[in-house]
Amino acid sequence: MQTLKVALVGAGMAGQAHAFGYRNASMADDLRDVAIELDTVADVSEALAEDVRLRYGFKRATADISQIAANPEIDVISVALPNHAHRAVLEVLLRSGKHVLTEKPLGVGVEDAEYLTNLSLQYPGIRSVGFSYRRIPALAQMAQIVREGRLGDIWHFESSYYADHAASAADRFTWRFDRATAGGGALSDLGAHAVDAIAFVISPIDEVLSAQFKTSITERTDRSGQQHEVTNDDFASALVRTECGAAGSLLTSRVAYGQPNRLSLSVYGSKGSAHFDTQHYNDLKVFEAGGNAATTGPSHVVMGPANPHYSDVSSFRSRGVNTGYGEAFIAEIQDFIRAVVGRKELDTTFDNALHAMRVIESMYAFDTKTALQN
Ligand SMILES: NC(=O)c1ccc[n+]([C@@H]2O[C@H](COP(=O)([O-])OP(=O)(O)OC[C@H]3O[C@@H](n4cnc5c(N)ncnc54)[C@H](O)[C@@H]3O)[C@@H](O)[C@H]2O)c1
Numbered sequence: 001m002q003t004l005k006v007a008l009v010g011a012g013m014a015g016q017a018h019a020f021g022y023r024n025a026s027m028a029d030d031l032r033d034v035a036i037e038l039d040t041v042a043d044v045s046e047a048l049a050e051d052v053r054l055r056y057g058f059k060r061a062t063a064d065i066s067q068i069a070a071n072p073e074i075d076v077i078s079v080a081l082p083n084h085a086h087r088a089v090l091e092v093l094l095r096s097g098k099h100v101l102t103e104k105p106l107g108v109g110v111e112d113a114e115y116l117t118n119l120s121l122q123y124p125g126i127r128s129v130g131f132s133y134r135r136i137p138a139l140a141q142m143a144q145i146v147r148e149g150r151l152g153d154i155w156h157f158e159s160s161y162y163a164d165h166a167a168s169a170a171d172r173f174t175w176r177f178d179r180a181t182a183g184g185g186a187l188s189d190l191g192a193h194a195v196d197a198i199a200f201v202i203s204p205i206d207e208v209l210s211a212q213f214k215t216s217i218t219e220r221t222d223r224s225g226q227q228h229e230v231t232n233d234d235f236a237s238a239l240v241r242t243e244c245g246a247a248g249s250l251l252t253s254r255v256a257y258g259q260p261n262r263l264s265l266s267v268y269g270s271k272g273s274a275h276f277d278t279q280h281y282n283d284l285k286v287f288e289a290g291g292n293a294a295t296t297g298p299s300h301v302v303m304g305p306a307n308p309h310y311s312d313v314s315s316f317r318s319r320g321v322n323t324g325y326g327e328a329f330i331a332e333i334q335d336f337i338r339a340v341v342g343r344k345e346l347d348t349t350f351d352n353a354l355h356a357m358r359v360i361e362s363m364y365a366f367d368t369k370t371a372l373q374n
Helices: 013-027 046-056 066-070 083-095 110-122 137-147 186-201 325-340 350-364
Strands: 002-009 034-042 060-062 076-079 099-102 127-129 154-163 205-214 219-221 227-229 235-242 247-253 261-269 272-277 283-288 299-302
Touching: 002 013, 013 034, 013 046, 013 076, 013 325, 034 046, 034 066, 046 060, 066 083, 076 083, 076 325, 083 099, 083 110, 099 325, 110 350, 127 325, 127 350, 137 186, 137 261, 137 272, 137 283, 154 186, 186 205, 186 235, 186 247, 186 261, 186 350, 205 350, 235 350
Parallel strands: 002 034, 002 076, 034 060, 076 099, 099 127, 154 247
Antiparallel strands: 154 261, 205 235, 219 227, 235 247, 261 272, 272 283, 283 299
């Protein structure tokens, strides 16, 4: 039995999803011989760290993250901080040589992402980035179908990630709405997952043809009642091409009323098409050309143990009982742990995050207005 002691840095929304992942990671049959101990949870808010300690069963809670890198007891560290804090914190943790899983994005821009990616290669330890959508069974199945060539050459696609957590002007100002603390807005926060889903399922984006941005709510009030200007995008759309020559679109919004959290990807190829949408999280729609025209249509595949990750994370190992986004974090942590114990190569390295950051930054380069001359 191998024991891995875990520290979590950042106990907010994503940090807690990581805690949920570690807590349940040993559900996978092939990880039964790895004991995962939730050792330390660290957050600048000690009260939050303590709350998360109790909720997920960590041994210790602290507001002092400086002890984690130097603590010889800790093997594995998860990082989920406001984007601007990633660089300084990761710099220390990467140098410690411990295994690190960090949330995306790698800082607030390409310069941070390049710096951290270079650093990640200079010290030992497994490095992974939280592209959790890759671990959703239906999206992972879609990637497998494309890799197997069942849809032929991918000709075109459409992707979107909509949320409505900021759709009301009363939604309060946080680090996410400021270019200095977040870098980009909806595109960098949400669209990064769509950029990565395209790389995962089709191939990496290598050309951005156009992009437009809109900030619909330009001022917000923080928790203490102070008003702030919003300095990044609420909405973004872009036209892109991938390395394999597929052409497509990406739309993202954090002010899309009625769409609480929705990533979707449709791909169309020379032999068929496939469609995934988190609103039907456990379904994959697949159409393979060539059947009887009178009776052929897209098949609606309900996820189950035959699909990637499902048996490792589902409390019922049978079809149709369904998993959700929390379980994607279990699968993400399981793959990270497999890499740590030398059983898997990861496809979510800092390089993947650097790619996403470069694509996003080349989209932001279009953020100038060109007025039509009438
Ligand atoms: N993969 C996903 O689906 C997903 C989902 C949400 C967020 N994220 C990413 O996770 C990161 C965190 O987002 P969030 O929604 O959890 O934010 P959050 O604001 O809910 O949590 C951030 C936490 O970090 C703490 N903190 C700030 N600076 C700190 C420091 N120097 N040391 C220790 N703690 C510090 C804050 O007190 C807060 O509790 C972001 O980079 C975001 O892009 C990823």
